[in-house]
Amino acid sequence: MDFVTRGFQGRPRGRDERLPPGQYLTGDFPVLSAGPTPGVDHDEWELWVATEDGTRHTWSWQELMALPAETVTVDIHCVTSWSKLDTEWRGVSLDTLLADVETAADFALVHSYGGYTTNLPLEDLLDGQAWVAYAYDGDDLRPEHGGPARLLVPHLYFWKSAKWVRGIELMLEDSPGFWEQLGYHDYGDPWREQRYQGD
Amino acid sequence: MTIPGHPGAEAAYDGNLMAGPLSELFALDVTVAVVRCRGCGSSTEVATLRVYGPDPGLVGRCPGCDDVLLRVVRTPDAVWLDLGGVTSLRVPAPRVAPAGDGDESART
Numbered sequence: 387m388d389f390v391t392r393g394f395q396g397r398p399r400g401r402d403e404r405l406p407p408g409q410y411l412t413g414d415f416p417v418l419s420a421g422p423t424p425g426v427d428h429d430e431w432e433l434w435v436a437t438e439d440g441t442r443h444t445w446s447w448q449e450l451m452a453l454p455a456e457t458v459t460v461d462i463h464c465v466t467s468w469s470k471l472d473t474e475w476r477g478v479s480l481d482t483l484l485a486d487v488e489t490a491a492d493f494a495l496v497h498s499y500g501g502y503t504t505n506l507p508l509e510d511l512l513d514g515q516a517w518v519a520y521a522y523d524g525d526d527l528r529p530e531h532g533g534p535a536r537l538l539v540p541h542l543y544f545w546k547s548a549k550w551v552r553g554i555e556l557m558l559e560d561s562p563g564f565w566e567q568l569g570y571h572d573y574g575d576p577w578r579e580q581r582y583q584g585d
Numbered sequence: 586m587t588i589p590g591h592p593g594a595e596a597a598y599d600g601n602l603m604a605g606p607l608s609e610l611f612a613l614d615v616t617v618a619v620v621r622c623r624g625c626g627s628s629t630e631v632a633t634l635r636v637y638g639p640d641p642g643l644v645g646r647c648p649g650c651d652d653v654l655l656r657v658v659r660t661p662d663a664v665w666l667d668l669g670g671v672t673s674l675r676v677p678a679p680r681v682a683p684a685g686d687g688d689e690s691a692r693t
């Protein structure tokens with residue numbers, strides 16, 4: 387199965403209408419890192435989802451590749467104020483990955499190779515809003531942009547789209563991630579300029 | 586300052602980048618402070634940390650093991666500091682008379 391969706395954008399809008407408050411457009415793809423780029427071979431790569439009762443679901447790289455993929459074109463917004471329109475990604479929807487996962491959790495803490503974490507409500511990972519993306523602009527996702535695979539949650543500030551994703555911990559209570567512990571917003575809606583705690 | 590093949594080789598900055606936000610917090614120069622890594626136990630001057638950033642925040646990593654030692658975020662109205670990766674922070678300070686020693690000159 388292979389289909390193209392216009393990810394979470396609704397009707398076509400003008401350029402300015404697609405730019406959240408306080409953001410500027412860039413044609414570049416700036417790289418922001420909180421640490422060294424982890425090198426993870428496909429052989430060793432694994433994605434896990436853990437539920438609140440300790441149940442673990444895992445996918446090898448081959449298993450991820452065997453899942454139905456989607457190509458999505460989305461706008462992305464970094465908390466450091468750049469936005470990039472019409473970026474094209476390919477990956478597996480979280481709806482697909484979480485389809486057989488039984489949970490009563492309301493929150494997710496996403497874990498990355500290299501130790502990064504970020505938190506978000508589980509409902510923001512569902513209903514066609516989030517992917518585990520492994521290709522960008524038609525090519526394999528490069529390591530500095532989060533390859534082999536990163537989370538893609540384009541409707542929230544881009545620090546929520548964790549690079550080098552390795553696991554998703556489903557939880558009953560919210561638990562702040564790497565930047566959320568240090569002043570950044572727990573939700574991070576670019577349209578409401580939720581950059582910092584209290585915004 | 587990068588050393589190929591060493592932890593933190595990709596860090597674009599060293600700890601001097603932290604001088605600005607840290608000077609808002611500390612009366613003393615923290616870049617010459619020595620931090621002890623909770624992970625590997627090595628001691629490092631803050632100025633020689635491997636620092637990633639500057640946005641969304643400054644992340645200072647241990648040159649020995651690459652663990653996160655300290656993080657600083659400057660928001661519009663606050664400075665946030667995380668020292669969770671260190672067991673101690675020793676900052677050189679102006680010399681004061683040792684406690685309980687009294688006035689040496691009065692005894693001579």
Ligand SMILES: [Zn+2]
Pocket residue numbers: 622623624625626627647648649650651652
């Ligand atoms: Zn260390």
